[in-house]
Amino acid sequence: MEKKKVLVIGSNSFSGIDFIDLLLEKGEYQVIGISRSKEKPDFFLTYKRHQCNNYSFHQIDLNNDLDQLANLIADQRPDYVVNFAALVEVGPSWDNPEDWFTTNAVAVTKLAKLLTQFTFIKKYVHISTPEVYGSCEDKITEDAPLNPSTPYAASKAAGDLSLFTFFKNYNLPMCMVRSTNVYGRGQSLFKIVPRVALYLKMGKKIPLHGGGKAVKSYIHIRDISEGQLSIMLDGKPGEIYHLSPNGAGIAICDLIEIICNKMKVKFDDAVDIVGERLGQDKAYVIDSSKAREAFDWQPRVPLEQGVSDVIDWVNENYNEMSEQPLEYNHKL
Amino acid sequence: MEKKKVLVIGSNSFSGIDFIDLLLEKGEYQVIGISRSKEKPDFFLTYKRHQCNNYSFHQIDLNNDLDQLANLIADQRPDYVVNFAALVEVGPSWDNPEDWFTTNAVAVTKLAKLLTQFTFIKKYVHISTPEVYGSCEDKITEDAPLNPSTPYAASKAAGDLSLFTFFKNYNLPMCMVRSTNVYGRGQSLFKIVPRVALYLKMGKKIPLHGGGKAVKSYIHIRDISEGQLSIMLDGKPGEIYHLSPNGAGIAICDLIEIICNKMKVKFDDAVDIVGERLGQDKAYVIDSSKAREAFDWQPRVPLEQGVSDVIDWVNENYNEMSEQPLEYNHKL
Numbered sequence: 001m002e003k004k005k006v007l008v009i010g011s012n013s014f015s016g017i018d019f020i021d022l023l024l025e026k027g028e029y030q031v032i033g034i035s036r037s038k039e040k041p042d043f044f045l046t047y048k049r050h051q052c053n054n055y056s057f058h059q060i061d062l063n064n065d066l067d068q069l070a071n072l073i074a075d076q077r078p079d080y081v082v083n084f085a086a087l088v089e090v091g092p093s094w095d096n097p098e099d100w101f102t103t104n105a106v107a108v109t110k111l112a113k114l115l116t117q118f119t120f121i122k123k124y125v126h127i128s129t130p131e132v133y134g135s136c137e138d139k140i141t142e143d144a145p146l147n148p149s150t151p152y153a154a155s156k157a158a159g160d161l162s163l164f165t166f167f168k169n170y171n172l173p174m175c176m177v178r179s180t181n182v183y184g185r186g187q188s189l190f191k192i193v194p195r196v197a198l199y200l201k202m203g204k205k206i207p208l209h210g211g212g213k214a215v216k217s218y219i220h221i222r223d224i225s226e227g228q229l230s231i232m233l234d235g236k237p238g239e240i241y242h243l244s245p246n247g248a249g250i251a252i253c254d255l256i257e258i259i260c261n262k263m264k265v266k267f268d269d270a271v272d273i274v275g276e277r278l279g280q281d282k283a284y285v286i287d288s289s290k291a292r293e294a295f296d297w298q299p300r301v302p303l304e305q306g307v308s309d310v311i312d313w314v315n316e317n318y319n320e321m322s323e324q325p326l327e328y329n330h331k332l
Numbered sequence: 333m334e335k336k337k338v339l340v341i342g343s344n345s346f347s348g349i350d351f352i353d354l355l356l357e358k359g360e361y362q363v364i365g366i367s368r369s370k371e372k373p374d375f376f377l378t379y380k381r382h383q384c385n386n387y388s389f390h391q392i393d394l395n396n397d398l399d400q401l402a403n404l405i406a407d408q409r410p411d412y413v414v415n416f417a418a419l420v421e422v423g424p425s426w427d428n429p430e431d432w433f434t435t436n437a438v439a440v441t442k443l444a445k446l447l448t449q450f451t452f453i454k455k456y457v458h459i460s461t462p463e464v465y466g467s468c469e470d471k472i473t474e475d476a477p478l479n480p481s482t483p484y485a486a487s488k489a490a491g492d493l494s495l496f497t498f499f500k501n502y503n504l505p506m507c508m509v510r511s512t513n514v515y516g517r518g519q520s521l522f523k524i525v526p527r528v529a530l531y532l533k534m535g536k537k538i539p540l541h542g543g544g545k546a547v548k549s550y551i552h553i554r555d556i557s558e559g560q561l562s563i564m565l566d567g568k569p570g571e572i573y574h575l576s577p578n579g580a581g582i583a584i585c586d587l588i589e590i591i592c593n594k595m596k597v598k599f600d601d602a603v604d605i606v607g608e609r610l611g612q613d614k615a616y617v618i619d620s621s622k623a624r625e626a627f628d629w630q631p632r633v634p635l636e637q638g639v640s641d642v643i644d645w646v647n648e649n650y651n652e653m654s655e656q657p658l659e660y661n662h663k664l
Contacts, residue, residue, distance in 0.1 A: 097441045097442070097494065098439075101433070101438045102438055105490055109429045109433050110429070110430045146477070146493060148496075148497060150501075151441065154497050155490075158493060158494070161478060165483055165486050169481070
């Protein structure tokens with residue numbers, strides 16, 4: 001059987017990396033990854049455990065090298081395109097909001113226009129974010145209105161609105177995914193789970209915005225990748241699908257406490273309480289019944305087990321990790 | 333009494349021109365206009381009838397000269413900023429959607445960030461569009477969800493979402509206006525009312541998309557300018573206000589027939605039926621009860637009277653007008 005070809009845009013992102021790992025694990029896919037950056041250090045690239053002849057990487061920047069991408073697509077004729085590329089950090093988006101709009105809305109619009117030329121593409125899967133809904137008390141379904149609180153969220157909402165115009169008018173076979181916060185082995189080190197594990201190991205204090213009362217939903221990256229694969233194969237064009245964990249969200253302080261307990265550090269010794277972030281959405285629980293019913297999808301990795309795996313990963317790669325930058329660096 | 337200072341961004345736009353004309357007519361305002369283009373030919377600039385010492389023009393491009401604008405604002409310390417600048421055409425936005433997002437979302441985001449520095453600004457009025465709502469059968473109120481159908485509309489929605497993040501987090505004293513289609517003396521010649529009058533006078537056929545069945549609301553520009561002035565002075569920050577005519581909308585073919593009758597040309601001789609435009613929203617009637625109640629505002633210029641005035645304007649300036657381009661020219 002001939003392998004299906006999948007083009008993964010944003011192959012250096014944590015979600016992109018795990019999605020590639022899942023595709024290669026299935027053995028039925030030929031994967032092409034692109035990113036504006038060089039490939040990350042190997043300890044991030046969980047997909048490196050597979051044989052390399054089913055994966056190729058190309059350094060292409062969506063903001064500047066769209067012609068190169070057009071040539072690659074024309075040449076490779078992928079069956080599916082899955083786009084993880086975005087500027088994703090919330091805090092820095094207040095300093096350079098225009099960069100977030102340029103990447104998350106303008107470049108996405110150019111990409112959408114380009115993709116309409118390639119009728120061999122069976123599905124374009126776009127990774128959006130529930131932050132486009134802003135603060136919500138109740139469980140959010142896919143038809144909730146857009147009400148973003150930060151330039152990051154507004155720029156993602158802008159890209160989403162743009163994509164829908166290409167679905168409506170050019171039948172771009174687009175599905176959109178909005179997932180709650182992910183975590184797992186391979187994640188960027190400034191993200192909460194690996195960061196807390198790393199800080200505890202280093203004996204550094206963790207700055208805790210607003211006391212960590214904000215409730216978030218965390219789901220293991222492999223559960224998300226499985227959901228995205230179902231959406232890629234069987235999602236209905238023009239539809240948005242939420243992916244979220246079972247049960248309610250968890251307060252950030254409680255998540256940190258789980259990690260502290262596993263690493264045998266006292267919570268009070270581990271954190272520094274600092275001020276609330278601008279535009280911090282208070283509650284954040286999304287409803288994923290639609291994807292659960294459509295694809296018989298459900299999360300399978302318990303939080304305790306997933307967190308332990310991240311701690312193992314930090315322990316295994318501690319020397320290389322401690323040489324990496326631990327803060328988010330904005331580059332465009 | 334010291335005059336209040338108003339900075340009008342997009343002073344070469346039809347709506348900007350009429351708003352400046354209204355401000356100068358009131359006699360209580362010092363007006364600073366900026367546009368990326370040089371001032372238009374005089375027959376467009378209805379405000380030229382006023383003495384020039386209450387108006388100054390600066391050629392500044394929001395996309396490229398933000399520093400210049402920052403200096404101007406710091407120097408002039410306007411009480412109010414009203415922003416008409418946008419790429420507004422729908423059809424061409426499919427060819428270069430990224431340009432629409434760059435101007436209508438990225439530049440607006442940079443502007444919003446800049447304005448938060450100037451606490452002497454009492455109000456920032458942003459001119460949005462009801463096209464952000466997409467196709468709607470019913471009367472649309474200000475809380476309707478965003479559902480744009482074209483890159484133009486999506487780019488305006490993107491700018492609007494971005495502005496709200498600055499209202500929510502930095503208390504930018506922002507009001508947003510969404511008005512139905514305007515017409516009047518001074519309007520761009522490719523817009524329906526002056527264009528039809530000009531084509532009839534030239535004996536040229538009018539291309540009529542989808543037979544002109546699309547229903548739109550037309551309101552005289554002076555009614556809109558009066559509403560915008562009320563919003564500038566008394567609008568509540570963070571609020572959106574609709575401005576729309578009394579009664580239901582009018583089909584484009586019926587509007588053309590009114591002009592034909594006034595100019596004594598047979599409708600069937602005047603038009604060529606052509607295909608529907610991409611992303612053409614079918615119906616388009618917005619509810620303006622909120623502004624009517626808040627400001628005791630209502631439209632006062634009857635359609636027949638306003639249309640006659642445009643025809644007079646075309647007759648008065650026919651020689652100069654026929655030397656102008658009649659099609660929209662995209663430039664960025």
